[in-house]
Amino acid sequence: MVTTIETAIDTTLDVTVRRGFLGGRVQPGSVVIAAEAARGIVLAQGIHKTYDTGAVKTHALRGVDLRVERGEMVGIMGPSGCGKTTLLNCLAGLEEFEAGAVHIDGTPLKGMSDDKKTEYRAKEMGFVFQSYNLLPVLSAVENVELPLLVSGTSAREARRLALEALEMVAMTQWARNKPAELSGGQRQRVTIARALVNKPSIVWADEPTGALDTETADEVMSVVLKLNRENDQTFVFVTHDPRIGAMLDRVINMRDGLIV
C-alpha cells in the first residue's frame, strides 16, 4: 500500500511540477490530494460555487465531495436547479469555483491558467451536450475533427481519425452533411464522435438524451455503453431520466447544492 501511495505521489509530483501546472511549486496539502487522485480519475473535495447577479446570490454548490473511478459510468441526478450542471462544469474546468479542489487524473484544476485549462480540456476531456452544440457551418466530419486540430494533429490525420470516430457511431454515411441536415439522434451521435475523437480520459455529458425520444435515446446510450466497454473511458452524466440512470454503473443524487 505504502509503495502504491509513494508511486502515486511520484507520478503526481511529476505531473504537477514537470508539466508546470503548478508553476513548479508544490502546494501544501496537495501531495495528499494528489495521492488520492491517483486512485480515481475525478476527485472533488469541498466545492463551493455561488452565482452573484448583484441582486440575488445563489449558493449553487455547498461543499460537494465526489470521486469517480477510471472507466466508471457515473450519473448525477436530481431536481432542476439542484446544481447538477454547475457541478459538471466545475469538474470539467468550464467554470471557476470559490472553494474546494478538483483533480482530474491527478491534475489539480484550481489555479491553472485559462490557457492551460483549455489545453488540458482539448487533450483529456470530451463533451456531449443536450442541445448537441455542433457548429452549424461545419459538416459532421469537420465538427468531429475540430478538437484534433486544436490539439495539433495534422489535418490529414485529423480527418482520418474523425472519419473513424464517425464510423464508431455509425455516421460515416452522413459525414459530409451539415448539422441542420441531420436528425436529433444523428446530431447527438456526431457530438459523441466529437467527444471521443481525441480519446479523452473522461467524457462529460450534460443531459445527452434530453432532447431525444425514448427510442433514439436508447440507441445513443447503447453506443455510449459500447464505447465505454471497448475503450474503458470514463463517463460522467448529468441526467433527469431514471431510465438512463439505470444503465449507468453508479448514480449520485443531488439536492440544493449537495450530494445526498
Added chain:
Amino acid sequence: MENIFGIPMGSLAVGLAAILGILMTPVIFTVLFKRVMFRIGVRNIPRRRAQTVLIVVGLMLSTLSISSAFGFGDSLNYSVKKGVYDQLGPIDETVAIKGAGGVGSASGMTPFSEAVYAQITSALAGNSSIDGYIPSLVSQAAAKFGVRTEPAAQIMGVPADQTFQELRAQNGATLAGLRAGEVLINEKLAKSLGLKVGDSVQVYAGPSPVQFKVAGILPNGGLAGTGPQVTAPLLVVQAAAGLEGQITSILVSNRGSVEEGEAGTDAAMTTVKAATAGTPLIPVPSKQDGIRQAESIANIFTTIFLVFGLFSVMVGVLLIFLIFMMLAAERRAEMGISRAIGTKRRHLIQSFLAEGAAYSILSGAVGSALGVGVSWVLISWMGNLLAGLGGSSFGFDIKPRSMIVAYCLGMIVTFLTVMFSSWRVSRLNIVAAIRDLPDMKVRRARSRSTAVWGLVLLGSLALAVIGWVNINALSFWVGTSMTIVSAGMLARRLGVPERLSYSASGLGLMTACLGSFYLDRYIKRLAELGGGIEMFFLFGMILVTGAVWVAMYNAGSLITGIAALFRRSKTLAPVLKTAFAYPLAYPFRTGLTTAMFALVVFSLVIMAVVSSSFTKDAAGINQWAGGYMVQGTANQNNAPQAHELAAKLSADPALRNTVAGVGMVAMYSAEGQQQGVLKTKAYGAVILNGADSYFMANSQYKIKVRAEGYANDRAIWEAMTKDPSLAVVTANTVQTSEAFGESFPFMIEGLKSDDKSMQPVTVILRSPISGKSAAYKVIGVLDTNNMLASAALYTSMAGLERVAGHAVAPGQYYFKLAPGVDEVTAAQAVEIAFATNAMQAKSQTQAYNELNATIMGFMTLIQVYMGLGLLVGIAALGVIAIRSVVERRQQIGVLRAIGFKRRMVQLGFMIESSFIAMMGIAIGAILGVVLAYLMTHDPAFSGGTAEFSLPWLRLGVIILTTYVAAVLMTYLPARQAGRVPVAEALRFE
C-alpha cells in the same frame, strides 16, 4: 437652388413630403390602432444601445449624403450669385461689340465710337424698366508705385456725373469731385501696391504712361471693380488709353436694387435690343446670365455630388437590408412562436415597420443635421481650392426647402428599404422558425417564382431593346443587366446548379460592362449609348454586383487553398476552418457586406486612378503649353510690336539669353457660320486668332484631327503660314461626347474631337463692326488638352486681316525659352521688361501645376465625400460582428470547451471580418483599376489625352485605411467574444 434634374425644388419638396406621408401611413395606422405591435417593434430599440447607435449611423448616411449635396449646391449658388452682385453692382445689362465671351472677355474690351452711344440713348430714354445707362471704357492697364507693379490691373472710365452707383471713397472723395490728374482706386489695388491717398501711381493703359494722384480708395465691387482697378472720369481714361472718343461698353441698370434689378431683365432687354438694332452692338443680360450661371454651376456640382453620393446611398440601402435580415434572423424563433399563437404576417410587418420607422426618423434627423455640417466643410474646402485660382470668396447658405427635400428623399430611400425588408422577413415557415431549421422551399412557391423571373427576363429584355432603339443609355444598361440577372435566377429555378447559374450571371454582368469599352469602337450605337454622369454609378453597381456574385460562389475554392497553407499550425488550422466557414455559410449577409466595401473602394480607386491618369509629367506639360513655357498677355492699346520685342529682348540682360523667341497672337471678335450643312445656322460669335509666323513655325500644340492630305501637324502649321484662307479650330468648337461638354454660339457640325481624320470644312467669318467677311477652310482640330482651350479659330496674321480689314495689335505672347532656363524667373523678367505694356506673364508649368492642384483638390474633395460610404461599410461590419457574438454565444462556448483558447476565438472573429473586408477591398480595387484603365484608353471618354497611371501611394492609403478601419471596428466585438464565460455561454439559448 431653384431646380434639380429639371424639377423645381419647391414642387419637389411638396411631392416628396406627400410621398413620405403616404409611405408612413401604415406606421401611423400601427401607432394609432395596433399599439401592441408598435410597442413590440420599438421596444427593441433601447435594448441593445451599441447596436442601435451603429444602425442609426448606418441609416443616416443616405440622408447625410443627400443633404450635404444640396447644402453644397445652395452654398455654391449663393456664393456665385453674391460674386455676380459684387462684381456687377447696379449693372444689369451690358451693351458691347458682339463677341463670344460676353462682358470681361475680349468682346467687352473692343472699343467702338462714342457716337454709337449717342445714337441709341434716344431710344432708351424714358423707358420705365430702365433706371439709367452710361458709357464706359475699360482697358487693361499695368499700375506702378515705386518699385511695385501690378500688371493685372485695369482702368475704368465712366462719366463723372453718373448716378448709377455712388462712388464715394472712405475719405469722402467722389468721382465728380476729382481734380485734374486725380483718380480713385479700389481697395484691391491699394492693397496690391501699398497705395495710400495722396500717393502717385503710374498707369500704363495706352501708348504712354500717365501719372495719377490717388484721391480716394473705393470699396471693391460694382463700378469700382472686384479686381485691382483705377476708376476715373471717362475723358481721363480715354486720354490715358489713347482711345479718345471711344468706349468699350454701355452699362444699363434696371429699376430696383442690385438684387431686384434682375427681375426686369426681359423687359429691359427687349428695349435695348430694339435700340441697338442695326449697330454692331449687342446687349448682354450680364446679371441674369451670371445668376443663371450660378444656378447652372450649383446644379452641376450638386448633380456630381448626388451621383457620387449615390454610392453612399446604395451602401446605406444595403446596410438597412442587412440589418433587417439580421434582426429577423435573431428573432426568428420569437417570430415563429408569435405566428404559431395567432400573430398574422401583417402584424410582423407592422412591428418591423414601427421599429424601422423609428430608426429612419431618428437617423433622418441626425443625417440632415450632419449633412449641413458636411456641406459646410465641403464649401469651405472648395473655397480654399478656388482661392488659389483667384476665385471669389465662398459663403455658406442652405435653404430650408433643400433640407426638406433631402430629409424626405433620405427617409423615402430608407423607409422603402425597411418596407421591403419587413415584407421579406415576414415570409417565414413557422415550424422551421420555431425549430431553428432552414426554410423549406415549397413547390408551389418555386413554380410561381419561375414564372415571375421569366416575366422579369422578358421585361428587362424589352427595356434593353427600347434603350437601344431610342439611344437611352440608362434604359439600355438597366435592361441589359436585369436581363442577365434574371436569366441566372431563371436558370437556377429550372434546375441549373446554383454555383453555375449565379457565377455565369456574375461573369455576364462584368463582361457586358467591361466589354462595352472595347466593342464601342466597332458598334456605333454602343458608343452613342455613352450616357451621362449617372452611368458611372450604374456601371459601378453592375460591376460590383457581378464580381460579388462570382466571388461568393467561388471563394470556397480559394480559401480552401489559403487554409491548406496553414494546416500545420496548431492555432491557425482550426481558427481558419471556422473563420472562413461562417462567412461562406451566410452568402447573403457576406455578399451584402462585401458589396458595400467593394462599392466604396471601387468609387475611391477609380477616382484616384482617373485623376492620376490625367496628370501630366514635364514632357506632357511642354506639349500642353505648345512648347511656349512662358505665356503673356498685354494691353492691346499698348501692345509691344515685333521690332519692339526684339529690341527689348536683346537689350535686357535678364532676357537676352533666356528667351529663344516669341510668337504673337492677335485676337478679334468675329461671327462665324458653317457652310455646306443641310440647315445653315445663324452667325455665332467666335474668337478669331491671328498667329505670326514664329508662332506657326515653332508651335508644338498637337492637332487632334487633321484634314486628309496633311501628313502631320507641321504640314498643317506650314500650310496656314502660306495660305491665309486656312484655319484650325479649337476642340471646344466641335461636338463633344463628354457629359459636361460646353456649347458655344459657333460650333462646327459633323465633326468630333475624337475623329481620326476629317474633310476640310468651309466657314464664313465676318466682322460685327464692319460687316466684312471672308471664307476659311478649316483643316484641323486642335487637341482638347492644351492651353488654347476656348472656342476659337486660328489662322495667320494675314488671315485675320481678311476679316478685320486692318492689322490687329497682338495681345498674346508666347515665349520659347532657352534650354535650362527657370520659367518662373523668366516670367518675372518678362513682366518687368514689359511693365509699360501691362504684360502679365506666367510660367506654364506653374500654371499647369496650379490648375492641376485645384483639379486634384476637387477630386480629393469628391473622394472624401464618397468616403462617407466607408463609414456605412465599417458600421455594417461592426453590426455583423456584434450580432455574430450574440448569435454564436453558445457556439463560442462549445469552441472554448473543446479547446479553443480565448485568443483563438478572438482571432477567428478578426479573420472573419478581415476576410469579408479584404474580399470587398480586392473586388473594389481590381474593378476600379480595370475600369479606369478602360476609360483612359477609350477615346470617347479620355479624348486620347490620358496616360494610364496608378497612384500607388493614394491607392495604398485607400486600401490600408479601409482595412485598418474595418479591423478596428471588429476588434471590440472580437475581444468580447474571446471573453465569453464558457459555462454561461453553453447555457445560452
